[in-house]
Amino acid sequence: MPDKRFSITAALLLSALWGGFLGSLHLTGSAGFLDRMEASLTDFRSVLIGRKMPPQMVAIVAIDDRTAASHGYPVDRATLARAVTTVAALRPKTIALDLLFIDPSTEQGDSALVSALRLVPSVIAAAAVFPQSTQTVASDPNDPLAGIPFADSLLLPLKRFSDVAATGVVNVATDETGVPRFMPLISRSDGRVDPSFALRTASLALDRDPAFQPGSISFADRHIPTDTGQRLPLTFYGPRGTIPTFSLADALDGKVPPDAIENRVVIFGSTVTAGGDVFPTPFDPVLPGVEVISTAIAHLIAGDSIVRDHNIRRLDATVAVLLPLALVGLIAWRRSIVGFALIVLVLVTWATVNLAMFRAGYWLSASLPIAAALPPVLAFGAAQLLLGRRQARLFAAQSELLQRVEAPGLGEWLARDPSFLAVPVRQNAAVVFIDLSGFTGLSEAVGAVTVREILSGFFEIVDEEARAHGGAITSFMGDGAMILFGLPHPADDDASRAAACALALADRMRTWLNSHADLQGERRIGFKIGAHCGPVVASRLGTGDRQQITATGDTVNVASRLMEVAASRGAEVAFSAALVRVASSDGGPLPAGPLEGPLETHIRGRSGSIGVWLWRPAT
Known part of the structure; x- marks a missing residue:
């Protein structure tokens, strides 16, 4: 954060100095290199205003x-x-x-x-x-x-x-x-x-x-x-x-x-x-x-001549300092739709005032504020992009460190059978996906330490609940995770354990996010969970000394898409009707609480619809 404040302060200071330098040249009529741009913009304003009746x-x-x-x-x-x-x-x-x-x-x-x-x-x-x-x-x-x-x-x-x-x-x-x-x-x-x-x-x-x-x-x-x-x-x-x-x-x-x-x-x-x-x-x-x-x-x-005297030039010089300060300040404030909308609003307001003054008979420079604002805004914007990429690489490295934690329960099995899943296996399994909502926007606004703290807490909850219900975390993607029930071998109660894990995750995540609202600031984050069961292809992906156990297939895709269904319907968990049916037939506990469904809904990427049960907390 101190580095960020220093870079913003330096950017604002350099913007003011650049605008002041150009403004001083303009005051003495020495900024001749801007004449061609000013000529074109003056012609444009004249044509836009149109003909006038001469005296x-x-x-x-x-x-x-x-x-x-x-x-x-x-x-x-x-x-x-x-x-x-x-x-x-x-x-x-x-x-x-x-x-x-x-x-x-x-x-x-x-x-x-x-x-x-x-x-x-x-x-x-x-x-x-x-x-x-x-x-x-x-x-x-x-x-x-x-x-x-x-x-x-x-x-x-x-x-x-x-x-x-x-x-x-x-x-x-x-x-x-x-x-x-x-x-x-x-x-x-x-x-x-x-x-x-x-x-x-x-x-x-x-x-x-x-x-x-x-x-x-x-x-x-x-x-x-x-x-x-x-x-x-x-x-x-x-x-x-x-x-x-x-x-x-x-x-x-x-x-x-x-x-x-x-x-x-x-x-x-x-x-x-x-x-x-x-x-x-x-x-x-x-x-x-x-x-x-x-x-x-x-x-x-x-x-009736247009006014362009020393007072107007002083006003031009003032705008040449204030406009880049405003734009750089807005870029530093927040890189979001609101921030960019305010930048556009500032530019539109300046252009409107400039044209209105020209119509009223006051020739404010158009080229000077552009020349004063454009280099600082581009330079600072590029620096922010580079900084963002650096932070993204940092987040990726943190995510990679978290992904080194092997799927619970599989390490022992791999030690006994090093060829486990060396050849892809098609089998039945249950899949649970969980994802944090709004985490990307939050990560742009808070520091790397806060991002790491949130990710660590999130992974800890996912890891504990996956272990508690006999699931394997086959993928941890920064702010999302995939839990597979059915490895190393499928079991009759995979669907019921997946349903219980999904509900436990919902309760844990809701309580944890509410108790750590101070880490989130004004940008509150949420979560969404999708669960489905059916045939998958389990395999080991990768080469050399870095391999990943994962599952692919339509069942995995549907489970992932069910998170979107939950988010769009305002629910925390979306169960497929297939998972609920299998969980009830194997004698395991059914999801408790106010279930809604089954609802027929379309899944992105599929031509047909599937039945879905939605779960919301009782309070």
């Missing part, structure tokens, strides 16, 4: 395939200026162009676009250039910009455009699967810090400058939590077109409904099939980049 404050004017067919691609700036002018006439809050104007075009086209951008508060795009596709950032609580990747350079619009329109960086942050999970709200490069395209657009639409705090931004009284590095978590409303989208060709022709534009943020961007500006999302494998940007703008304006 009615953002619309997209798309340079789509129809526009490219009518006006060419890329659309010249004079045509773009006409579209902006047409949309501006419908009185939007802000116009944002998810397009780069880093090279001059024709003077007429550039001048027309500058004039169009002056008509309404406008934002145009810039892009950050990073040295690698994957960026790593440092974590420094004293540097508010430490979590923001550093760009080598910026692709900025021409000055004539940036003089009349605000500028924002359009880069998004994708995970290992290519899904844009975050929108960086700040980009930095040598000597400058720039807001993102989405943040600049939302700021113009709300007519508020953003204020940054650790883990959040604010627009006056509107507070929006952010993740590490001032990133805005993205959750998509649905597939392409979920955010209202209109063709730029329709805008040029005046076919866009005014109420779809008035007082809204309008984003111009490319959705041309061959344009390449697409991203995989849970709802659409090719969501246009302009719709990703529009989703971030809608989150900032409506404040």
Whole structure:
């Protein structure tokens, strides 16, 4: 028991340390090896929850395939200026162009676009250039910009455009699967810090400058939590077109409904099939980049982004410690149906809460608790299995020691006749089987010393009653025994002695189990007895220096199955009608007490039925 307590304590301590280690990495955003698993689980939760209605404050004017067919691609700036002018006439809050104007075009086209951008508060795009596709950032609580990747350079619009329109960086942050999970709200490069395209657009639409705090931004009284590095978590409303989208060709022709534009943020961007500006999302494998940007703008304006800030990460880290502790503790508590049911209940409860929080707008990690719980649970479970096998081998060794006791009365006979049963003999005999009920479950819950004590007491009773009634214990199987009446030669009173032995065993076992309830704890054990008579084949099995005298045949099988009949009918002993009939005909004592029968019942493994008498104690 001390060894068991030590192993459980060590398992719980190591589980807590492992969960705490992963939680600390998660708090600093350094557990990147879990990103792929988290991406898949996040997609699954998004699809499970389904599409959402986007806020009615953002619309997209798309340079789509129809526009490219009518006006060419890329659309010249004079045509773009006409579209902006047409949309501006419908009185939007802000116009944002998810397009780069880093090279001059024709003077007429550039001048027309500058004039169009002056008509309404406008934002145009810039892009950050990073040295690698994957960026790593440092974590420094004293540097508010430490979590923001550093760009080598910026692709900025021409000055004539940036003089009349605000500028924002359009880069998004994708995970290992290519899904844009975050929108960086700040980009930095040598000597400058720039807001993102989405943040600049939302700021113009709300007519508020953003204020940054650790883990959040604010627009006056509107507070929006952010993740590490001032990133805005993205959750998509649905597939392409979920955010209202209109063709730029329709805008040029005046076919866009005014109420779809008035007082809204309008984003111009490319959705041309061959344009390449697409991203995989849970709802659409090719969501246009302009719709990703529009989703971030809608989150900032409506404040409906999912929350994944430092407080959520702290909660994730706490779950990463508590969940493996709970599961390992339940495995250590009991390996039974109740224990496994509680483990399943804990897992289902965690998954349900995780999904409910995601639906409510809080992004709790799913991969972190799994990664924290799985290795400790598997390791501890495997250790418990190995320990169980070790205990099973110990029980088997104890059983083997008990089986070395030779069947009473046969040792002397074997000394006189070493060839006894060297050749199998068919003869009549009576067979009694006894078995402890619930012993297997008890042996898993108590120590080896208690198991040995119970087995020793059980064997002592069986041995005494078998000797007292002239029977031979031909098999002792740990928590069960087989007693044969008819060796070394059959006798006329074998059946009556078997019946008397069965009843004596019942009385002795009932009294002994009741007086030793302290050894059994909460898991009480019982017993069942079956008795039958008829022809058997007696023989010696085994080779070399280890042989076993035993009996086989249908009579033995029926006697064994009668224990099941007794257990299923709530009786202590089940006698076959054949044994009762033979016992009464040979003049021996009949079983005393309240016998019930004969009852016709089916025996497992036999096609027909047999008559059975059941015996229960008088009280």
